[in-house]
Amino acid sequence: MTQDPLLTGLAALAAEPPESLLDRIAARWVRVPAPIGELTVAYTDHGIAYVHAGDGFTQAFRERFGRPLLPAARPPAGLLPALRTGRLSGLRLDLRGLSDFQRAVLEATRAIPRGEVRPYSWIAARIGSPRAVRAVGTALGRNPVPLLIPCHRVTRSDGAVGDYVFGTTAKERLLLAEGVDLDRLRGLAGERVFYLASDTTGVVCFPTCHNARRITPAHRHGFRSVAQARAAGYRPCRTCRPAEDVPA
Structure with missing residues (x-):
């Protein structure tokens, strides 16, 4: 990581700047393990701001966010389990600028x-x-x-x-x-099936919806669109909420 001019200026002050000031000006970065390999994560006083894989992290972050970077001693609490599961559990995200x-x-x-x-x-x-x-x-x-x-x-x-x-x-x-089950999804798509319905419940779902996965073969019906399923007497699942459009 190359030194940032702003941080160099702060380091030249007669007294150490308070951490609260640094955290309002700079972002912290840390390298962490993840399901797809090591990632570099930057966070601010507002939460996790950037997740990056591979080289070029510093330049990519500065071009996008314009903040200097400081190394962090440890990952923010909750970051590692959130990367593994996708459940934030109170972990904050900094989505300013979007x-x-x-x-x-x-x-x-x-x-x-x-x-x-x-x-x-x-x-x-x-x-x-x-x-x-x-x-x-x-x-x-x-x-x-x-x-x-x-x-x-x-x-x-x-x-x-x-x-x-x-x-x-x-x-x-x-x-x-x-x-x-990616192979199953590809197989259904090859048959122009994008929604699955149950003649037991009268509900039509996306194929990966947990309700669709419980439909037994004898009661399972495939449809190209929700409109087609409606015409056959099925109503959209209230859980996965399939859209009223034809997939493209």
Whole structure:
């Protein structure tokens, strides 16, 4: 890490600046283990701000956030379990600087349970912008805190996992570790099946919804769209909330 001019100036003061001042000016960084390997994490007095893999962390952080960096003695409390599970459990995130649209996309993404996936179109519909599927993908690609906000759980409707800030292979590893049956999803997509319904409950779900996983083969019916399922007499699941759109 190269020294920042602002920190150099503070070091030249006659007295040590208080930690509270430093934390308002600078960010702290720490290297931590994660399910996809070692990551570098930066945090401010407002919470975790940036999660990065590989080289170029300092330059990438400064270009994006404009804050100097200081090494931290230890990770913030709760960070390591949050990286493993995706459950924040009180861990704060610093999402300042994001647009309202980006924040809405990330908040919707946080609602996807571990072991389940949703299409990009679901995020767009959930935030009230059903035509903004590409913009949703762009916002997820710029997610500053992947793993903590689980953008790896947003996939394409054609059975492909889609892009990911840490690469497609890492995305697949994370989903498989969470129990997502990617081969089954690809197989269903190949048959143009994007929703599963139960003739016992009368409910239609996304295939990875925990309610869909309980449907026995004899009572399972596949549909291309929620509209098609509605026409057959099924109602959308209140848990996974499938969108009223045709996957693309």
